[in-house]
Amino acid sequence: MPFDVSDLAELDAPEQEYLWTLNFGPQHPATHTTLRLILTLDGEKVVNAVPHIGYLHSGFEKLGEHLDFNQYVTIVDRMNYISPLHNEISWHHAVEKLLGIELTPRCKYLRTILAELMRIQDHLLNTGTCALDLGGFTAFLYFFQQRELIYDIVETASGQRFHTSYTRVGGVAFDVNNAWVDKVRSFIKGFAAVHAEVHRLLTRNRIFIERVQGIGYLSAEDCINMGVTGPLARASGVLRDLRKDEPYLAYADLDFKVIASKGGDCYARYLVRMQEMVESVKIIEQCIENIPEGPVNVDAGSKAVIPAKPSVYRSIEGLIQHFEVMMPNRGFPTPKEEIYAATESPNGELGYYIVGDGSPRSYRARTRPPSYVHFAVFPQIIKNHQLSDVVAVLGSLNIIAAELDR
Amino acid sequence: MSTEETLQSKFPAAGLKCSQFRDNRRVVVPAESLQPLLAFMKGDLGFDFLAEITAVDYLEYEGATDRFGVVYVVVNTKTGERLVIKTFVNDPDPVLPSAYSLWKSADWLEREVYDMFGIKFSGHPDLRRILTPDEFSAYPLRKDYPLKGRGERHNFPVITRADS
Amino acid sequence: MAMKDVPDNIFMTQLDAAASWARANSLWPMPFATACCGIELMATASSRFDLARFGAEVMRFSPRQCDLMIVAGRVVMKMLPVLQRIWLQMPEPKWCISMGACACTGGVFDTYAVVQGVDRFIPVDLYVPGCPPRPEQLMAGIIALQDKIKHGGTLNGTEFGKRTQPMGPTPYDLDELIRIREANEQLVSLN
Ligand code: SF4
Numbered sequence: 001m002p003f004d005v006s007d008l009a010e011l012d013a014p015e016q017e018y019l020w021t022l023n024f025g026p027q028h029p030a031t032h033t034t035l036r037l038i039l040t041l042d043g044e045k046v047v048n049a050v051p052h053i054g055y056l057h058s059g060f061e062k063l064g065e066h067l068d069f070n071q072y073v074t075i076v077d078r079m080n081y082i083s084p085l086h087n088e089i090s091w092h093h094a095v096e097k098l099l100g101i102e103l104t105p106r107c108k109y110l111r112t113i114l115a116e117l118m119r120i121q122d123h124l125l126n127t128g129t130c131a132l133d134l135g136g137f138t139a140f141l142y143f144f145q146q147r148e149l150i151y152d153i154v155e156t157a158s159g160q161r162f163h164t165s166y167t168r169v170g171g172v173a174f175d176v177n178n179a180w181v182d183k184v185r186s187f188i189k190g191f192a193a194v195h196a197e198v199h200r201l202l203t204r205n206r207i208f209i210e211r212v213q214g215i216g217y218l219s220a221e222d223c224i225n226m227g228v229t230g231p232l233a234r235a236s237g238v239l240r241d242l243r244k245d246e247p248y249l250a251y252a253d254l255d256f257k258v259i260a261s262k263g264g265d266c267y268a269r270y271l272v273r274m275q276e277m278v279e280s281v282k283i284i285e286q287c288i289e290n291i292p293e294g295p296v297n298v299d300a301g302s303k304a305v306i307p308a309k310p311s312v313y314r315s316i317e318g319l320i321q322h323f324e325v326m327m328p329n330r331g332f333p334t335p336k337e338e339i340y341a342a343t344e345s346p347n348g349e350l351g352y353y354i355v356g357d358g359s360p361r362s363y364r365a366r367t368r369p370p371s372y373v374h375f376a377v378f379p380q381i382i383k384n385h386q387l388s389d390v391v392a393v394l395g396s397l398n399i400i401a402a403e404l405d406r
Numbered sequence: 407m408s409t410e411e412t413l414q415s416k417f418p419a420a421g422l423k424c425s426q427f428r429d430n431r432r433v434v435v436p437a438e439s440l441q442p443l444l445a446f447m448k449g450d451l452g453f454d455f456l457a458e459i460t461a462v463d464y465l466e467y468e469g470a471t472d473r474f475g476v477v478y479v480v481v482n483t484k485t486g487e488r489l490v491i492k493t494f495v496n497d498p499d500p501v502l503p504s505a506y507s508l509w510k511s512a513d514w515l516e517r518e519v520y521d522m523f524g525i526k527f528s529g530h531p532d533l534r535r536i537l538t539p540d541e542f543s544a545y546p547l548r549k550d551y552p553l554k555g556r557g558e559r560h561n562f563p564v565i566t567r568a569d570s
Numbered sequence: 571m572a573m574k575d576v577p578d579n580i581f582m583t584q585l586d587a588a589a590s591w592a593r594a595n596s597l598w599p600m601p602f603a604t605a606c607c608g609i610e611l612m613a614t615a616s617s618r619f620d621l622a623r624f625g626a627e628v629m630r631f632s633p634r635q636c637d638l639m640i641v642a643g644r645v646v647m648k649m650l651p652v653l654q655r656i657w658l659q660m661p662e663p664k665w666c667i668s669m670g671a672c673a674c675t676g677g678v679f680d681t682y683a684v685v686q687g688v689d690r691f692i693p694v695d696l697y698v699p700g701c702p703p704r705p706e707q708l709m710a711g712i713i714a715l716q717d718k719i720k721h722g723g724t725l726n727g728t729e730f731g732k733r734t735q736p737m738g739p740t741p742y743d744l745d746e747l748i749r750i751r752e753a754n755e756q757l758v759s760l761n
Contacts, residue, residue, distance in 0.1 A: 026652055027602060028631065034604050034649060054537035055649045056604055059553075059681030062546060066553055074678060081606035097428050125609070144616040162610060162702050224455050224483055227511025238483070245486045337427050340458065340479050340490055353477060355462050363467060366460045376514040402605050405537055538683070539648050546682055555682025556757070557750035559647050560742055565654055567693045567733035
């Protein structure tokens with residue numbers, strides 16, 4: 001019988017689908033940390049994805065019930081560890097709301113600058129590693145260099161380059177000096193060039209665009225219904241930004257834009273992040289020139305606040321106050337109330353739900369982690385994509401495992 | 407008419423308790439009326455964004471009468487209005503209706519509450535443990551569970567140099 | 571053969587020493603990066619600190635290709651079986667660096683979920699303390715490990731075979747046992 005190619009095609013097209021299962025993670029370079037996905041594949045196409053998480057669940061919230069408001073700042077640091085200071089700012093934002101403390105203007109500006117530096121830091125690592133996973137190593141190295149400069153800045157302010165533990169109830173640990181201001185200024189000056197360089201490297205790079213454009217589409221309705229916030233939601237056209245909607249710190253006085261896009265795919269998310277960095281730089285510029293003089297911590301007369309070091313060493317009132325705040329069996333009265341307070345973290349709405357029971361410890365310290373909510377979206381948006389797109393989508397979602405699992 | 411008044415007039419028999427602390431507006435609702443209230447808020451009042459579901463174990467809280475409080479934070483994305491809705495459930499079998507049919511974001515949030523507190527959500531499509539291992543038997547955020555656990559963290563074989 | 575007949579470009583040494591020298595200067599790390607320390611590990615490998623200067627920059631994510639495991643970050647009870655499995659998958663000779671307070675001792679996380687030091691369950695050769703350790707510190711650790719390999723290694727790895735005891739503290743120390751018993755008693759009295 002003569003050989004006919006069309007016979008072969010019929011033979012090879014089976015009726016039923018052959019699905020196979022692939023385990024992705026929990027230790028895989030593209031997960032950046034520890035996530036696990038069970039993918040069901042039809043050839044290269046992802047039919048179904050089941051995320052398994054909890055590989056970094058370390059009991060943050062349980063610890064929060066055993067440490068006081070100032071001590072717990074060392075723990076929240078470790079939550080979203082690519083922008084540690086922002087967690088501290090959010091946590092103390094919630095605590096200060098519970099205690100009813102109004103910050104001094106200088107502290108508000110200082111924290112705003114730090115928060116925006118952290119936003120830049122977060123977006124730098126995210127866009128850098130997103131490019132790295134898709135094969136672009138250079139952008140990652142360029143951006144990491146800028147991260148090192150931000151590390152230097154926070155190190156000058158707090159003494160630690162990574163987990164700073166810098167904020168305190170009613171202020172920060174130490175005030176900053178002029179050398180710090182100069183460092184921030186010189187960072188801003190140099191940043192634009194690097195940013196433009198990476199724009200040239202990636203934004204119109206054919207290889208990069210083909211891996212991200214049209215991949216991982218998320219519509220605006222889905223975003224709202226599934227609780228997505230932050231740059232992810234804004235890349236889908238949801239104009240929500242807590243900095244504008246519920247202004248906190250100094251954001252009400254500042255002039256900045258909310259960046260959004262209608263694309264909804266990985267490319268739009270990349271563009272939104274890139275542009276947000278530019279806006280953050282603008283915010284920092286405005287703040288650093290107008291940073292008010294005056295004390296950085298609120299008056300130590302308010303019971304919950306750690307007094308300044310000179311007054312601890314030189315006056316008996318200061319010493320007593322310090323003792324009262326620091327000793328585990330003393331403490332200060334707090335309202336027997338509950339509060340939910342959220343800030344716009346680099347990743348989205350980072351909220352804290354604190355239950356106070358009258359002691360300086362929270363009875364329950366709950367975090368509303370943006371990564372957790374965002375990762376729940378993953379199975380839906382990866383459907384019918386190729387296996388290689390898993391990496392691109394994971395990169396654009398910016399899942400931080402410690403925040404995901406807590 | 408404010409949202410609280412609308413809710414009061416819509417559910418007069420439920421005995422809603424409204425209060426405000428700082429900028430948090432709160433409504434306490436009995437567990438039976440939770441589902442209709444959430445559905446009404448989503449459907450008629452336009453609260454289309456569920457930011458948060460969490461729970462609190464009031465076992466050691468001074469003056470508390472109920473064991474668990476479950477908190478929902480809902481947002482109206484058009485107006486930016488934010489409301490905290492709270493309800494109480496009790497041992498021995500804490501069950502609440504699931505909000506998954508209204509907001510998909512409830513999926514993992516409810517699973518976490520189940521994992522950490524053992525509060526079940528009826529009607530949830532896939533209520534499994536999410537953060538702790540499947541064979542874990544306790545609910546770690548309950549107040550009667552010790553901070554350092556009951557030895558689960560030590561329950562592994564030891565590998566020495568000689569066996570590797 | 572008299573010493574003076576040996577040409578200049580030939581060195582005499584023990585085979586063990588030569589092998590150890592080669593191993594020490596071509597470490598291939600397997601970054602078991604779980605948490606924040608992993609970001610510092612990334613920083614160590616990238617532009618400013620550049621781990622390549624010390625011959626240990628070839629990060630491979632497949633355990634089969636590596637001989638140095640860097641446990642960077644806390645390991646929790648769900649992750650420990652994975653860690654042990656990856657350790658067993660690495661070919662001999664292999665070394666392990668425990669980077670950061672969490673991997674060494676549990677660090678600030680003395681909670682129900684976090685393993686209190688990976689050295690209780692896998693062998694560890696070198697500890698780099700800090701939360702997170704600065705990149706300089708990690709590099710100092712790697713240099714110290716190279717030193718250790720150069721001085722202690724044998725060709726057939728017999729130095730490893732002798733260590734049949736777990737190297738860290740035993741998983742259950744006395745306090746822990748007492749505490750666990752109390753917690754369980756409390757549980758019984760509650761029910
Ligand atoms: S030692 Fe510190 S930096 Fe390292 S993983 Fe632990 S908490 Fe994070």
